[in-house]
Amino acid sequence: MKIDPNATSDLSAQIAKAIRDSIVEGRLIVDERLPSEAEMAEQFKVSRATVREALKRLAAQSLIRTQRGAFGGAFVNKLSFEEAYGQQVTTSTLLISMNEVSFETACEARYTLERACAPLAAQRRLPDHLADMRAEIVRQGQPGLTDERFCASDVAFHRALVNAAGNPVLAFQLAGAVEGMQPLMNMITFTARSRERIIDLHTNIADAIEAKSAAPADEALGELARYTVELAQGVFDERAKSRP
């Protein structure tokens, strides 16, 4: 691990990169303890403050965790699916909100990936997954539900569908596609009639998954994708009319 004091980037960024590379390439293994801040400061010939800034960068990516006290220090963190899932959602949400991604593009990505899960979900679903899906459908039918809560329940329904595929890597990869869409979905005003239609389609999906038949689930998801884009189009048209 070498640091170049004359490089363009910050010393803390260089140090963070050196340690990150060591972790990614396996020279530092999970739960291994890094040298203390003071030792690293000496090793890299920088101050402790600079080392700390580097460590905070790594902590932000869940690559290390720190513990105070004697025999404490910084340890290589075993990245959990939960942590990775959260990072994935945050990144996707920001990416979509900051890059003028059209609703159609985001929606297409989401439903394309989700439909890919449907056959696996139909094949492997457990009672728990079905129960989760049914519970969200019930929630979606409750009167007085705000649009935001309706959307949140929609996300929860689709998360259950993805989980039913029984592949944690797949679930992680889809996290951003499903949950990152929520801010866009929240912009839609759901009328009683559109909710009814969506709940019908969700019911079709749950029924198909329960019956372990992939095709109808895929069909309903396709229909849902079309309908969602249609609803969004209506909202945008309405908005364009009121602000010409």
Added chain:
Amino acid sequence: MKIDPNATSDLSAQIAKAIRDSIVEGRLIVDERLPSEAEMAEQFKVSRATVREALKRLAAQSLIRTQRGAFGGAFVNKLSFEEAYGQQVTTSTLLISMNEVSFETACEARYTLERACAPLAAQRRLPDHLADMRAEIVRQGQPGLTDERFCASDVAFHRALVNAAGNPVLAFQLAGAVEGMQPLMNMITFTARSRERIIDLHTNIADAIEAKSAAPADEALGELARYTVELAQGVFDERAKSRP
């Protein structure tokens, strides 16, 4: 933005969270300048070092960028697809390598998602994407190519396929699934015969995409998924035999 000095977590983590929330929820918009470190230190009633640690956390997630000099400071960064792509790949790679994910599980996730792209790719592919795919196929046929380079070319081929779908959000979501697999793929030893088989399947895929016919592409991808798992199984069996 409020900070609790008695909370369990670090002050710098709390401050980072407060700023992150402001960005995610839109209270801070792209390119907006944050207060200077000294001002934030005063505002949050902490030292400048603590504020800096918080800012480094945000910089590690590409949420802010900093600029030195007068009228410099920390600015909300517009998360680019490129940056997000890189983060996604790093996270996926670490997640897979640290969590005893079976080759089958990772492979299933990858090919399930990739097959979902095939119809879109067949429909929308541009000459550039085809050229990229063909170029990688040529490279894969060169003698003397190391296994690692063969794998890297394999990833490049599949990246071109995903890009051919013409949906940047989809491409981003698939980044981890395709590239995060590489360390696992690198463990496979590719014989001349297995390379030939893979190149044949890649050619089938490229031909199908060129002909804008989705079904053969999907078929070849399925075959490739099966064959990859089979190859890996061979490697693991071999290893089990030599180290009983």
Added chain:
DNA sequence: GACTTTTAAATGTCTGACAAATGAAAATTG
């Protein structure tokens, strides 16, 4: 007006210090 110099503001880095947490070892107690 075009060029150079100055200057103020901001981040980057360093030093030294103290607070707080924490587990191991030593001392104490029954």
Added chain:
DNA sequence: CAATTTTCATTTGTCAGACATTTAAAAGTC
């Protein structure tokens, strides 16, 4: 001896102040 308490060294978390470096605007110069 065993259980408990105390001490203590180590390490991270936080702070204050200083200086170096970068940068663009402002002032000065021809």
